Amino acid sequence: MGIMVLAQTDLRLDVSTLDYVLVAFYFVLVLGIGLIARRSISSSLDFLLSGRSLPAWVTGLAFIAANLGAIELIGMTANGAQYGIPTVHYYWVGAIPAMVFLGIVMMPFYYGSKARSVPEFLRMRFNPTTQRVNAVSFALASVLIAGVNLFSLGLVIEALLGWPLQVAIPLAALVVLSYTFFGGLSAAIYNEVLQFFVILALLIPLTVAGLARVGGWNGLKERITEVGGVEELSSWPGTTLTEIPNAFLSVLGIVFGLGFVLSFGYWTTNFAEVQRALSAKSMSAARRTPIIGAFPKALIPLVIVIPGMVAAVLVPQLTTLKAGGESDVTYNNSLSLLMGEVLPNGILGVAVAGLLAAFMAGMAANVSSLNTVFTYDLWQDWIRPGREDAYYLRVGRAVTVIGCVLAIGTAFIAGSYQNLMDYIQSLFSFFNAPLFAIFILGLFWKRMSGTAGWTGLVSGTLAAIVVDVLVRTGVLAVSAQAGAFIGASAAFVFGIAVAAVVTVVTAPKPEAELVGLVWQLTPKESRRHETTGDDAGWFRSPVLLGGLVLALTVLLYLLVP
């Protein structure tokens, strides 16, 4: 997914006054939510972790919306246009199993430990150094990625509405800042739920109208087959997506590279996601959070990948691009090109609101997880310990402002790199893969020592950086996509190997300190959750819901084998 290069004249949407009114109404509600959420904040925990009080449907939808950001929406319609059906792997094999695993296996430890963040969990299981290494790299990544989200948002506003970048970027940052500043995580999460529905209000009419234009699903298949894109109509072996010519190796790459290392690394350790589950009101709700999110996640490709495929046969500039001709657009323009092609005024206003919502969702998730990690893990546990809670609430608010200002800065840095989005995506997965490695090892191996935690983390990241450099200098001749798979796998293997060696030569933590943090030392009862009151009923069982969503995913795969 490269940075969008948007040609102004082509993409400017024909937006009417009514469309602007609809967008404005949405923004009034977004800011209103910030003010409403403000009333419930009296401590730093309220601000940074919503007082651990949210119901599962709210945290579950927020879990998905936090991930349904700009990069996702624009990048995955682009992939749909370029590769067709194989794009679904990013959703199905590349997300659902990891989300179910997080809910069923890992959440009892996360939520049960009462850790307020992923780095804090690492301090409990390993030592303060591991916490600090992870907190610093997470804070850095958050600010950079928030900047990329903000820059993409500015680009879209500039291209679609014609506002200059210098106005659009600070303005968008100000909106995100104002609601996260007043309402903290609650405002971010409530807005994510609202954003989820508004994004669907963009995607569903777009899919319906797009399919109607090409004569339904069968019409779409015929038109794709006509231009010789048969491999775009089935998900396996996905050789076009992986760029691995051998079908067997391609399947292996998708299942282990994408489905295991990248996906488990991202979904189970990325605090911007895990934070949504930690703010749930009970263990049962926390376990259900990622699983409830998995249902929409399994279905969303229907309204993201299909519009991408429609755009590729319907929009003349994209058809030219696909046929290998000269075109002044890239696949990253698919979404906005299709919006201009099929949506009438009125709906266009809703759609623009949905697109802006997606960008804000991504940035708000970065900012709200950054302020939690900074306030608790860097400020309270390291730099200024032992102050009263009101002090840390003020720090949390201040970090929100600083984070947004820094994001404006990194947004303009992002603007000076053509390929920064690619670069940050790979940086981020490099950082998640070693984290997942030491997490899994620490969870199931009680002997693993504290020092092994941070050495495994650092060396895994180094291994990934080495692979990245080798790929970009051309020493390792593979595509950027395959390079990310290899880098993540190297980080995972190397992280585990170093952690294992270091464990053997260092002293283990006393077993008494590891109760509730390591599988064997945690009594089965304390891994269970309450099944009374709001958590009662067979339909609230995480294992049952997890099984259902896995079955749904298998069924979906059978539809497009």
Add this chain to the structure above:
Amino acid sequence: MKASTLAALFDLRSVIALLFGVYGLVLTVLGLAATSPADLEKAGGVALKLWTGIAMLVLAAVFVLWVWLRPPVVPSASEVADAESRPGH
């Protein structure tokens, strides 16, 4: 759970209903009154505004119904005490 948090949750469901109620109303009226042949052609013959509007009104109605059937309960004094004594508070 605190009464204030519950009130905020109540507001969230209502806010969703409000947003889609207004959007749905505007689009339905537009769809009925101002669907031009050009609009129809754009969307492949589907009266997109009308149908989107109706779907949004239905969504808004579902959320209103949800709030109506499961109104936010104000916790009793003992539940408030429970919440206050939990670790992390």
